[in-house]
Amino acid sequence: MKQEDLGLVRSDFTDLVPSQQALVTSVARAKPESELPYSLIKGYLNSAQQKALITESVTYPFTRPEVCVYGSQHPIPRSQVWFADKGCDYVYSGLFIHALPWPKYAYKLRQKLAREFGLNSNGVLVNRYADGHESMGWHSDDEKEIEAGSDIASVTLGASRDFFLRHKKTQQKISLCLDSGDLLIMHWPMQADWEHSLPKRLKVTEPRLNLTFRRLIVGFHQTP
Numbered sequence: 001m002k003q004e005d006l007g008l009v010r011s012d013f014t015d016l017v018p019s020q021q022a023l024v025t026s027v028a029r030a031k032p033e034s035e036l037p038y039s040l041i042k043g044y045l046n047s048a049q050q051k052a053l054i055t056e057s058v059t060y061p062f063t064r065p066e067v068c069v070y071g072s073q074h075p076i077p078r079s080q081v082w083f084a085d086k087g088c089d090y091v092y093s094g095l096f097i098h099a100l101p102w103p104k105y106a107y108k109l110r111q112k113l114a115r116e117f118g119l120n121s122n123g124v125l126v127n128r129y130a131d132g133h134e135s136m137g138w139h140s141d142d143e144k145e146i147e148a149g150s151d152i153a154s155v156t157l158g159a160s161r162d163f164f165l166r167h168k169k170t171q172q173k174i175s176l177c178l179d180s181g182d183l184l185i186m187h188w189p190m191q192a193d194w195e196h197s198l199p200k201r202l203k204v205t206e207p208r209l210n211l212t213f214r215r216l217i218v219g220f221h222q223t224p
């Protein structure tokens, strides 16, 4: 029997349970009153939604490209893949990455974020951290092809990990714990003023997936 026949998929990415609706409303209201450059929606995805995405990710064509650090080449300390609409190739960490076609559940999550938050993304970068030895250093998602005014939505699946924010001028630091199913929305223009990182956590033995939904300027790189 297919998952659709079990009723799992039909409702999973269309409806929110009432408690989540309440939470989303309060987050939406909290934003203008708060000085925080982000919204954190704990438990945004239910366990069936998380499971559908984690299972799907087994088929994702992850790669571990090499980047130049202080003059020598090193593989990035995680694996990644970029799914996006046509015309949305991306230069990320100095690497050119072609847009691959959207998988089913990643696309459903894109639609859910659009319905519930007006998030008009056209690409998702999926990072896979095999365990707590894998990480992401300080950076901002401020590439030239990111469309001005667009928020970036980050969804965590699998292992819980700490996530740091650091203000570029004041050095103010915020530490969040991102658990499976959580949604972090980094509001425009957060990337101009803040950096973020995912530090190593050597006690973590389980893998973590992170999907960041972004809006790129279509055709920015003009590839055939």
Ligand SMILES: O=C(O)CCC(=O)C(=O)O
Pocket: 125, 127, 136, 141, 154, 163, 196, 197, 198, 210, 212
């Ligand atoms: O894994 C995370 O939570 C962060 C990912 C991230 O910052 C990025 O993909 O640019």
Ligand SMILES: [Fe+2]
Pocket: 139, 140, 141, 196
């Ligand atoms: Fe980032």
